[in-house]
Amino acid sequence: MATGKDQIRIETREAAPGIQEVRIEGSLDWSNFTKVEAILNDIFEKGVYKVVVNLRGTTYISSAGFGCFISSLDTAMKNNGNLVFTATPPEIQDVFNILGLSKILTFAETEEAALKLLGA
16 A cells, blocks of 8 residues: 555656657655646646556556546546556556546557557
8 A cells, every 4th residue: 555655756758749648657646646637737738638648667546646637638638639548557457447447548558559549
């Protein structure tokens, strides 16, 4: 169980024209989800609504983290965009599935597949 003392590392880059990648490493929980939320909001404020969320190095996501993704998905979709999750570790994918979020979120095995889903 995450304690709030876990570290998180977030990197962003342009994955393709009009598409940003957000790479999250570590534990995403109540103590740091606002960092991810702020980065996604900054991307949206720049008029970019297509985002690849790379979870390869993510070890845990709390309900606050899942809520951040749902809120960001809503913003993206209202602006003809989407969030596509890639490199999701199996244990985290299981939680997405159990929560029923895999029915409303988009997943891709690779970054290339995610970019294709976003129209690159």
